[in-house]
Amino acid sequence: MITIRDIANQAGVSVSTASRALNDNPRISAATRRRIQSLAARLGYVPNYNAKSLTRGEANVVGVVFPPSQSSTQGNPFFIDAMRGINRVLTQRQYVLSVAIGETSDDVLANVSAMVDQAKVKRFVLLYSHEDDPVADYLRLAGLRFVIVGQPSVSHDDDYVDNDNVAAGEAGATYLIDKLHANRPVFVSSAVDWPYEQNRRQGFKQVATKRGVPTAETQLPRADAPIASITEWLESHPNIDGILATDDLIGLSFYQRWQHVHPDAQVPLVSYNRSISLPLPNVNFHSIDLYPERLGAAAAELVFRKHSTEAGHENRIILPFEQLN
Amino acid sequence: MITIRDIANQAGVSVSTASRALNDNPRISAATRRRIQSLAARLGYVPNYNAKSLTRGEANVVGVVFPPSQSSTQGNPFFIDAMRGINRVLTQRQYVLSVAIGETSDDVLANVSAMVDQAKVKRFVLLYSHEDDPVADYLRLAGLRFVIVGQPSVSHDDDYVDNDNVAAGEAGATYLIDKLHANRPVFVSSAVDWPYEQNRRQGFKQVATKRGVPTAETQLPRADAPIASITEWLESHPNIDGILATDDLIGLSFYQRWQHVHPDAQVPLVSYNRSISLPLPNVNFHSIDLYPERLGAAAAELVFRKHSTEAGHENRIILPFEQLN
DNA sequence: CTGTTAGCGCCTTCAT
DNA sequence: ATGAAGGCGCTAACAG
Numbered sequence: 251m252i253t254i255r256d257i258a259n260q261a262g263v264s265v266s267t268a269s270r271a272l273n274d275n276p277r278i279s280a281a282t283r284r285r286i287q288s289l290a291a292r293l294g295y296v297p298n299y300n301a302k303s304l305t306r307g308e309a310n311v312v313g314v315v316f317p318p319s320q321s322s323t324q325g326n327p328f329f330i331d332a333m334r335g336i337n338r339v340l341t342q343r344q345y346v347l348s349v350a351i352g353e354t355s356d357d358v359l360a361n362v363s364a365m366v367d368q369a370k371v372k373r374f375v376l377l378y379s380h381e382d383d384p385v386a387d388y389l390r391l392a393g394l395r396f397v398i399v400g401q402p403s404v405s406h407d408d409d410y411v412d413n414d415n416v417a418a419g420e421a422g423a424t425y426l427i428d429k430l431h432a433n434r435p436v437f438v439s440s441a442v443d444w445p446y447e448q449n450r451r452q453g454f455k456q457v458a459t460k461r462g463v464p465t466a467e468t469q470l471p472r473a474d475a476p477i478a479s480i481t482e483w484l485e486s487h488p489n490i491d492g493i494l495a496t497d498d499l500i501g502l503s504f505y506q507r508w509q510h511v512h513p514d515a516q517v518p519l520v521s522y523n524r525s526i527s528l529p530l531p532n533v534n535f536h537s538i539d540l541y542p543e544r545l546g547a548a549a550a551e552l553v554f555r556k557h558s559t560e561a562g563h564e565n566r567i568i569l570p571f572e573q574l575n
Numbered sequence: 576m577i578t579i580r581d582i583a584n585q586a587g588v589s590v591s592t593a594s595r596a597l598n599d600n601p602r603i604s605a606a607t608r609r610r611i612q613s614l615a616a617r618l619g620y621v622p623n624y625n626a627k628s629l630t631r632g633e634a635n636v637v638g639v640v641f642p643p644s645q646s647s648t649q650g651n652p653f654f655i656d657a658m659r660g661i662n663r664v665l666t667q668r669q670y671v672l673s674v675a676i677g678e679t680s681d682d683v684l685a686n687v688s689a690m691v692d693q694a695k696v697k698r699f700v701l702l703y704s705h706e707d708d709p710v711a712d713y714l715r716l717a718g719l720r721f722v723i724v725g726q727p728s729v730s731h732d733d734d735y736v737d738n739d740n741v742a743a744g745e746a747g748a749t750y751l752i753d754k755l756h757a758n759r760p761v762f763v764s765s766a767v768d769w770p771y772e773q774n775r776r777q778g779f780k781q782v783a784t785k786r787g788v789p790t791a792e793t794q795l796p797r798a799d800a801p802i803a804s805i806t807e808w809l810e811s812h813p814n815i816d817g818i819l820a821t822d823d824l825i826g827l828s829f830y831q832r833w834q835h836v837h838p839d840a841q842v843p844l845v846s847y848n849r850s851i852s853l854p855l856p857n858v859n860f861h862s863i864d865l866y867p868e869r870l871g872a873a874a875a876e877l878v879f880r881k882h883s884t885e886a887g888h889e890n891r892i893i894l895p896f897e898q899l900n
Numbered sequence: 901c902t903g904t905t906a907g908c909g910c911c912t913t914c915a916t
Numbered sequence: 917a918t919g920a921a922g923g924c925g926c927t928a929a930c931a932g
Contacts, residue, residue, distance in 0.1 A: 253908095253909060253910085254909065254910065254911095255909080255910095263918075263919085264918065264919045264920070265909095265910080265911095265919090265920095266910095266911075266912075266918075266919065266920075266921095267917085267918055267919070269910065269911060269912085270911090270912095270918085273911085277917065277918085278917070278918080279917060279918090282917085282918090296689075296692045296693050297693060297909085297910080298629070298693065298695070298908085298909050298910075299634075299693045299694045299695070300625050300626075300628040300629040300634060300694070300695060300908085300909080300910095301629050301908070301909035301910045301911090301924090302909080302910060302911080303625040303910095304623070304625040304626050304629055304908090304909080304910075304911095304924050304925070304926090305909080305910050305911045305912080305923085305924055306910085306911075306924090307924080309624075309625060311673075316655070316658075316659075326651040326652050326655060326850075327651050329655060330641070330651060330654060330655075330676075333641075333674060333676055334641075334676050334677065334678070337674065337675075337676050337677065337686065338677070341677075341682075341685070341686060341689070344689075344693070346673050346689075346690065346694055347673060347674050347676075348636075348671050348672060348673045348674075349658060349662065349672050349673075349674060350662075351655075351658055351659050351662050351672075352659065352662065352663070352666075353659070357666075360666070361662070361666060364666070364669075364671075365671065367621045368621050368622060368623065368624045368669070369624045369625070369671055370623070370624070370625060499851060502827065503851075506831070506834075509831075509834060513838040513839055514838055525651075526824060526828075578924095578925055578926085579925065579926065580925080580926095588902075588903085589902065589903045589904075590903090590904095590925095590926080590927095591902080591903065591904080591905095591926095591927075591928080592901085592902055592903070594926065594927060594928090595902085595927090595928095598927090602901065602902085603901070603902080604901060604902090607901085607902090622925085622926080623924085623925050623926075625924085625925080625926095626908090626924070626925035626926045626927090627925080627926060627927080628908095628926095629908050629909070629910090629924090629925080629926075629927090630907085630908055630925080630926050630927040630928080631908090631926085631927070632908080
């Protein structure tokens with residue numbers, strides 16, 4: 251294994267000069283900097299992260315925090331894609347991605363604080379958020395850098411990266427009404443009614459109102475709940491001719507129900523997340539990609555900039571979603 | 576921040592004694608060991624991983640490698656759940672989970688080798704495998720410890736953790752035929768036809784043959800392919816009265832198609848992975864849980880034991896899947 | 901059973 | 917613009 255000493259010797263300079271040169275310290279002349287860097291490259295020098303972290307007092311690690319849950323959360327492909335995006339930028343920064351994941355909020359918090367105390371991790375990306383999240387509270391209190399992917403808590407000025415979910419709701423509604431000719435669309439969300447679902451509903455309603463189209467809305471009960479209610483709902487709303495759902499699986503589930511009640515008809519379905527990579531019989535199915543990989547990448551970039559409380563809001567990033575034509 | 580020096584001083588011993596005591600080294604008397612450990616606990620001492628890793632020459636990190644892919648892979652909840660299982664055992668071992676993920680095999684390999692070279696990671700869990708996987712080749716060659724979750728490559732004696740997929744196929748078929756009374760079941764797999772799908776098909780066929788039931792099988796084309804073929808297939812197989820699919824989403828997609836062709840009938844569906852946490856109208860839908868979290872946990876345990884090429888095969892772990900009644 | 905000592909590889913004052 | 921030297925926190929020979 252080749253260390254900074256080796257390259258210092260071979261270059262005929264001191265270790266400290268080599269260190270500075272490799273870290274692009276302007277105190278070293280551009281000439282020797284290049285000389286040493288290319289020598290290092292030629293020798294296949296790779297810095298030892300542990301040694302680096304020890305002296306710096308910070309590990310070159312970004313902690314990625316998953317929402318606490320016993321079983322897999324919905325909207326799953328989102329997380330994997332986001333991780334890929336995060337890792338893409340971490341790699342080029344010579345950083346490593348570590349994850350904190352657990353069943354309960356306490357598990358995750360313990361995981362995170364272990365990273366902080368033992369591994370000296372100082373930057374985090376949260377893949378979720380809700381009010382009074384103990385992990386966010388902890389990070390805030392500890393003065394550590396973190397960025398939220400998704401809807402941030404309203405009572406803090408945390409930095410975040412998100413889509414404009416009102417606009418996403420508008421886009422889905424516009425497509426459903428204008429292109430797929432739905433005159434009586436229904437908006438379907440989960441029983442949890444996440445903030446992003448509320449925003450998309452808002453967008454949906456705005457467009458429908460502007461078009462003079464009546465709106466309907468309902469929520470899909472959880473898997474363990476009786477589903478008769480959906481059937482009832484559908485029977486009391488016989489004219490529904492378009493579905494906008496907050497997630498592909500929710501949409502699909504609702505669509506199934508619809509099909510059951512209206513065996514010989516068809517209804518267009520628009521939803522979000524591109525989580526179904528399989529052919530669906532309904533040719534009028536459209537999933538809006540929210541580009542989670544881009545969200546992840548942007549969050550990772552952001553986590554290397556310092557938190558600014560300025561009015562400029564330069565650390566609140568809104569990214570576009572897929573455009574439908 | 577309190578270091579090992581502090582506790583050594585307060586305990587009135589040398590740093591090395593403190594170090595040994597904290598690491599449960601038998602060379603230190605049980606008495607002082609307990610004394611020092613409780614002192615450390617009282618003082619809230621946490622070891623610095625970076626310093627530890629530097630001297631040990633190995634980071635207390637396990638690298639978790641995702642299959643290379645541009646977008647989210649199918650069977651997604653599997654990965655998240657597996658990570659949770661892995662992290663559960665890593666936490667109690669004072670280890671941290673880092674992930675390697677990327678679009679191409681080269682990306683992932685670069686990621687892994689950076690972990691190895693720079694971060695001194697020496698243990699890995701692969702969440703996939705196929706023949707001639709460059710990552711596995713690299714790890715094998717470098718003599719690093721790794722465990723595969725899932726079907727291992729046949730041409731090596733890598734350690735792995737997996738379900739018995741033939742048995743899983745049998746279980747699904749048994750349930751479908753005996754309990755749900757399917758007399759003309761169809762086995763549906765993906766267009767990729769992964770090894771685990773082949774195994775489940777084999778189990779399916781064995782049971783069907785034993786029951787004297789005719790078997791049918793087909794594959795679902797990819798999302799971008801024309802799906803007319805499924806309709807054709809269904810029309811030429813009008814008597815299908817049960818579906819066994821290798822994944823919930825595949826099953827659901829196929830079921831949709833079936834429903835389209837047979838609008839007023841019902842058909843039972845059995846598939847794997849518990850990836851749909853939503854109510855489905857079809858009361859005869861049954862998803863077999865493969866317990867990915869347990870697979871992950873077992874893999875993490877295994878990665879701390881050394882690879883044995885002995886005939887005992889103690890490092891090939893087969894875990895049970897959900898039992899249907 | 902315990903202490904002394906010498907690093908692990910790197911960064912960073914402090915000199916020059 | 918570059919060197920020398922100390923130290924980050926911990927482990928592991930080597931002594932005793």
